[in-house]
Amino acid sequence: GQNIDQPTEMTATEGAIVQINCTYQTSGFNGLFWYQQHAGEAPTFLSYNVLDGLEEKGRFSSFLSRSKGYSYLLLKELQMKDSASYLCAVLDSNYQLIWGAGTKLIIKP
Amino acid sequence: GAVVSQHPSRVICKSGTSVKIECRSLDFQATTMFWYRQFPKKSLMLMATSNEGSKATYEQGVEKDKFLINHASLTLSTLTVTSAHPEDSSFYICSASEAGADNQPQHFGDGTRLSIL
Numbered sequence: 576g577q578n579i580d581q582p583t584e585m586t587a588t589e590g591a592i593v594q595i596n597c598t599y600q601t602s603g604f605n606g607l608f609w610y611q612q613h614a615g616e617a618p619t620f621l622s623y624n625v626l627d628g629l630e631e632k633g634r635f636s637s638f639l640s641r642s643k644g645y646s647y648l649l650l651k652e653l654q655m656k657d658s659a660s661y662l663c664a665v666l667d668s669n670y671q672l673i674w675g676a677g678t679k680l681i682i683k684p
Numbered sequence: 685g686a687v688v689s690q691h692p693s694r695v696i697c698k699s700g701t702s703v704k705i706e707c708r709s710l711d712f713q714a715t716t717m718f719w720y721r722q723f724p725k726k727s728l729m730l731m732a733t734s735n736e737g738s739k740a741t742y743e744q745g746v747e748k749d750k751f752l753i754n755h756a757s758l759t760l761s762t763l764t765v766t767s768a769h770p771e772d773s774s775f776y777i778c779s780a781s782e783a784g785a786d787n788q789p790q791h792f793g794d795g796t797r798l799s800i801l
Contacts, residue, residue: 606787617690617777617792618728625787662727670786672718676727 577601579675581663586681587653595648595661595678603668609637609648610662612677618662621648650680658682687711688780690793698801699770705763705796707778714780717761718790719753722775734761758783768800 578600587593599607606625610618624630624639624646636649648661663675687710695703707717717734732742732753740753750772752764761780765772775797779790 608789615775615797617795620789620791623787623789666787672730672790674728674730679725 577665577667577673579663579665579673581661581675581678583676584679584681586683587650589653589655589682589684591653592649592651593653593680595650595663595680597646597648597663597675599644599646599663599665599673599675601665601667601673604641605666605668605670607637607639607646608664608666608672609635609646610664612660612662614659621661653682655682655684686782686789686791688778688791688793690778690796692796693794694797694799696799696801697768700767701800703765703768703798705765705776705778705798707761707763707780707793709759709780709782709791712780712782713758714761715758715783717755717778717780719751719761719763720777720779722777722795724775728777731763765798768798770800773798773800 581597609621612618622637629638634651639646660677660679662677665673689708691706715736719731720728721731722728731746732740734740734753734755736755742748755761777795779792781788781790
């Protein structure tokens with residue numbers, strides 16, 4: 576079966592750095608997405624990785640290792656507004672998006 | 685760019701009412717739109733994939749006669765919850781990808797919070 580694993584919840588301090596990991600086992604791979612979802616709101620697109628390596632976009636970076644079936648989202652200089660759930664999703668061989676359950680990130684002052 | 689508009693944002697109605705939710709891609713064409721349901725503190729659950737000009741593809745366990753989907757144009761898909769009951773209360777979210785490439789990100793509407801009394 577297809578499976579996406581990410582931690583249920585993480586806590587970090589304002590101004591610090593946090594890394595949210597995602598491992599996947601899917602039938603084929605056509606890319607991995609990270610989305611941010613604030614409570615009560617719809618998800619918003621953060622990043623897309625299809626090749627190995629690090630993609631940097633401002634305070635957020637996303638890394639992919641296809642051989643390890645592994646990705647992480649790195650958030651730097653954490654702000655209180657970064658408190659949200661972060662969803663990892665993989666596009667399988669049929670271009671279907673397989674969603675992780677999300678990681679709830681709690682930022683403390 | 686890539687804005688998806690979903691309407692209404694909130695519905696409160698009596699049991700037995702049918703509710704229609706609209707999803708529009710405002711600045712791009714979307715041959716495929718997706719309908720999700722999300723319960724509190726749970727991940728997104730794909731209900732169906734809506735294809736312009738053809739029948740929607742429903743996920744296992746989703747009643748197609750209960751959740752009617754129409755994708756009449758490249759910019760509009762609708763989800764109708766027929767004869768809604770309290771157990772249908774949930775957060776419904778649509779998303780759309782720009783036509784042209786299968787690996788385009790899905791852009792989400794703001795969601796519709798449905799409460800059935």
